[in-house]
Amino acid sequence: MSIRKDPPPHPGPSTIGMFGKRVQLKNTIGKRILNNNSAFSNLSNNFVVEKNSDFRIINTPDFFGKECPNPDQLVIDFLARCHPAPVRFILAIDTENSEEEKVVDQIKQLQEFFGENTTAHLIILFQDAEKFCLLDHLKQRFQTSLATANQNLLGEFKKWCSAHQPFLYDYKNYSEDVVERRKAALENISHNGDPPQQHGREGSHLVTPSTSQDALAVAAPERPVGDSVHTAGDGIFNIVLLGLSGTGKSASANTILTALGIKYDSKHLFKSEANSVITTTRCESKLVKKSSRVTVRLVDTPDFLDDQLEDSQEQVEECKTYCQREHCVVLLVLQLGRFTDRDRDILPKLEDKLGWKIREKTIVLLTHGKELKGSLDDYIRAEGGLSDLIKQCDNRYHLFNNKSKNNEQVRKLIEKFPIDDHKFTILGKDTKNDCLLL
Template sequence: MNNSAPPPYPGMLTIAIFGTNMASKIQVEKLILGSSDTNGMTSKDFSMKENSLFKIITTKDFFEECPYPDQRTIDFMALSHPGPQLFILAMNPENSNHQAVVVQIKKLLNVFGDSLISHLIVVLPDEDCYNSLIHLRDKNHIELAIQNENLARKCKRWCEDHYEPFRFDFHDYSERVVRIRKLDLEQKRLNGHQMWQPDAEDTDGETSVTSGATSANPNGKPRNPFNIVLLGLSGAGKSASANTILSTAKANLKDCFRSEPSSLPVTTQCEEKTIGNLYGRLVKVVDTPDFFNKGIPDSEAQIDTCKRYLREQCVILLVFQLGRMTQTENNILGKLESKFGQNISDRTIVLLTHGDDLEGSLDQFIEIHDHLKAIIHMCGHRYHLFNNKSKDSKQVKELTKKIPQYKKDKNLKYQWQCPTQ
């Protein structure tokens, strides 16, 4: 038997605090974070604070009635994705009896599943309460702790002893919905915005999951533009595809991107063109250089520029020329993720160009090209074909239907759906 101590838990520890008494939850939060500098953000239902070791998600009364319970649950899952290391149920002195604790635990289990019990600590206000509930620890294997200065150390040690974090089972909610909502909240945070929950009066009478559903935020201010960012190697057809999108918006020739056959890169820096309205937002089409071409001047500055577009709401079009898959293109998604982050595949549509050269079915073509098939699989099976010689706007309209969006169905469950246009 290996008696060595478990390795320290890697990275920041995510802890979620639940309970009915806000004062008790804030006290637990302060004990864990201590006096160190913290960063944070808030919404109607959550506050999130973090220091170098802990990320603390403190819920309001999570189980009280509200007009959007599914949205609240999805937001919590997004903030803590793929799952917290630790759930804390903070009890106050007036409500620390056996029945009150059991009721709160059952509510947590009903939402997050029975496996939560092995990741739960009930934090009690004093030693008397602790002693009165010791039977829960002994008979039901529920971890107990006391609100004191040792709480942060206890939480860290507990996470190290339980190396695997809690994982959501995604039985009631799609993981893709949660991951994209996580991206949405992260972008708001990077832009210095508060997390936003939908108001009761939505433009279509339904609760929207993302902030891109309407043209203004709850304060009436215009929303950030939506970016269509084209990535790919030289010669794949990025600029020509960007111009195809612009042509649907009836852009003038002078407003188009430079596109011509050439042995050298034609696009050497990030360029943008602003077009019409999509999902209630102004849309920017962003053409980019081949970031893997050594002939691009000041490539690091261009990468930084591209990152700024990707930090906003966007879709990425990863462009390949039909039938041309070099070794660099085979590995391009991994290389792009190393430059721009591992979550870019969640926002990517594979765009194939030279559709006029296709003989037979596109699905059959993909099926026999293993590297292309693998890239499409990593991008959530989202792909589209352009014939940039065609003036038919239908191919652009069909592309917009594949942009990742959410919509609430009639059963009030959130599912991954293409938007209707």
């Protein structure tokens, strides 16, 4: 990756990308650079943009955490907020993450995100002056700048910016067209529905990330919801998994991802544990961009009927942005052999929360298929409540064995999707990569 030569002049404040793991330290640095004690107040780990006449600071979420679902989407969102303005980088190093190994890892990740030459446009700000001295050799190693987050930061930063040429991304890893469309979407949000911002703050929202290297942010959102923005108009087909805790929603989502060619490791898949452990507490999504015209988004959800779920309504609103009639299929996940009274009433309760008859687009997905003894049809007929539930979904049902690596079970599931054939068609199997082609 390289830096464009002779970047076009950009009038107005210099754009700065603020990276780091600790929100409070990034807040402090932003306030000192902007010389504004109110800037970034009460900032959560989200994208927020603040500016004055000299600087425009894009304060980013934590790109570096192990729990970061998808740096790809974050990079696209960051570039959309910069486009086409030149950008310089700050890496804020807090005391807790100031060991050399951790600092080097963050620098290398920035290079991976934005290119090897990122460090020529980077200033590393240390909270701890002692660590700044001990790691001074990183200046030569990465050809970058180091400083401490002191009270004289504004003056120092003005000097540093004036002595450097601006950075422009070359769009080798992410399409400039995609970034421009994302920028337009963010501007649409800012102009339609956001509350007025204070202290020079611009409208800003974080898109729930995906993990595929082929992920594309092509959303054209109509309204913000929670920390994520998606609508049915984004040209992406959503597979939304709903159900009670412990039924196997995350494991089933991973079975589908694996069949569609996503690498089988913790970075790319949903977190899934034993049935007794609740691992999904927020809506999570992952994009799969296939070789043909279809982009698929898998959406894993928490148990919306769990009274202990934090931010329950916020998560329901998040789910609504994916779960829209013409652009999704719903997989209602139930565990084979564990049909309870809560399962019996789940469909109308979910419909009440989501605001439409999801049964029109729902397939009942039974998990733990390995435990089935005999015929699935016989089992369903013997379970009166389950049979009634399946009838409400126009007799659409399917069985998964999430321990199996046979992709045929996913192929057969997709064939049952209640949608027009021209919208979602399996073309065949990629025998070389052992995954399904859409």
